[in-house]
Amino acid sequence: MVARKILILFAILGFIAVPAYSQDAYLNTNDGIYRLTGGPGSANRELITNECGATNLLLSIAVYKDTLYFNTWTGQLKRFKIGVPGSGETLMEYGALFNSMTVDKNGVLYMASEGLFRYDPATHDVVGLGLMPFNSMGDLAFYKDKLLLAGYDPFDWSMGIYEININDLSASKLYMPTPSFFGLLSYPVACGKSRYFGLSSNGYGSTDLVEVDLDNKTVAGNAVQIPMDILDAASGTETGVDERVVITNLQINKLCQSATGSVNISATYPGAGNISYTLDNNSTNTTGAFTNIGAGLHSVRVSAPNNVCAMDTSFTIAPVYRLIDNVVKTNADFCTKVTGSITINASSPNGTISYTLLNSGLNQSTGNFTDLRGGRYDFRIRDAVGCLQDTTVALAENIPIGSCNDVFIPTAFTPNGDGKNELYTISLPTSFKNITLQIFGRWGNLVCQARGNQISWDGTYKGVQQPIGVYIYNLVYTDPSGSEKREKGTLTLIR
Secondary structure, eight states, X not given: OOOOOOOOOOOOOOSSBOOOBOOOEEEEEXXXXXXXXXXXXXXXXXEEEOTTSGGGOEEEEEEETTEEEEEETTSOEEXXXXXXXXXXXXXXXXXXXXXXXXXXXXXXXXXESSEEEEEETTTTEEEEEEEOSSEEEEXXXXXXXXXXXXXXOTTTOOEEEEEEOSSOGGGOEEEEEOSSOSEEEEEEEETTEEEEEEEEXXXXXXXXXXXXXTTTTEEEEEEEEESSOEEEEEETTTTSOOOOOEEEEEEEEEETTOSEEEEEEEEEOSSSSOOEEEETTTEEESSOEEEEEESEEEXXXXXXXXXXXXXXXXXXXXXXXXXXXXXXXXXXXXXXXXXXXXXEEEOOSSSOEEEEETTTTEEESSSEEEEEOSEEEEEEEEETTSEEEEEEEEEOEEXXXXXXXXXXXXXXXXXXXXXXXXXXXXXXXXXXXXXXXXXXXXXXXXXXXXEXXXXXXXXXXXXXXXXXXXXXEEEEEEOTTSOEEEEEEEEEEOO
């Protein structure tokens, strides 16, 4: 009897919902290699090559992504791209006479009869791993993280599925006892849910599929029959990797004042080909980026190539609204060693709000930012559905030109509209108290009177520009020692 292949096809339920799943299996028979679709008992079998039929039988086959590997009775190891005529090539001319073959998640082949060998198609390196304590009746395949072998114990001829320890073959052990299986077939009934079958020849030109539970290590009984004498079988999931779509990121971008938003979706799939993204059963692309999306609930279907497996999710674009209610700030003071603070009060109908200080990248869940010096601070406020609003807050800080006890009084200013030196400003540290400034015109008329630690005059009186010339100022304050001081002098208004 020609050795038969362990075939494992499985997928795991992914992000939110999976509507449908279909998976190809490849069957090696005396008539050639067939592609099987529609389930283990399906009649949907398509001959994809007969170049290795009865006159040149294959020992075993394996599939990695879009490539099918096979070895022959003459010891050759070959491969071809599935669905690409003329893509066949020979990897080894001799020495590949193995009745068992599979491939791991990295595309490395494992081949066995009594001994186990590893072959890397990328480097063409062959490594002998040693003799196995069990003999192969079918083939190797990875199930989750385990390398399984349908075989028998040469000492007592007991049949079973054996777990092969790649790092220490002597530590290999019986995984579960079974009838005489030449392979295992796992066929998904939904994305993430599979039924597993042991392959057994009934001697009448067909193959029985006996259902097994690999998780609980039990044999359920007879299930279906394939009217073909299968010599070997393979699929893209014999690597042990779930061929399922996994949504890794969904980023909503929405300015609160905008009527539309955008979304960027990322997903992974271990098989070959491009993932497709469909928004609201309407627009489809392979980038996962959609723009000009109106407010409301939207659906996205992320599909593997050829709709092998699909994942559904949804997101919401918020309507027009403002996040920021108000901003409260406290300026810093250099001389009193007081730092500034900014509090951003925001609200959203869509859950948690995050506050990011763009200057430093600091991100937090509250709008309270403390220990700030004078300067410009840029913020980005974002809520749970991706609505965002940017704002800028400027903090003043009183830093004297001299020491903190010095009083600097300018002697001139130029309020001519050029944006330079437009204000006559006297700024005193907060340690100075009871500050009053008076400015008089040349005829003794009062044109400015103000109080506070930072006083500015724009050169007008009751909205009327004052003429150029010399003015008299009178500054009264209490210094940090508690003494009242008076400063009197002149200033020049220049245009």
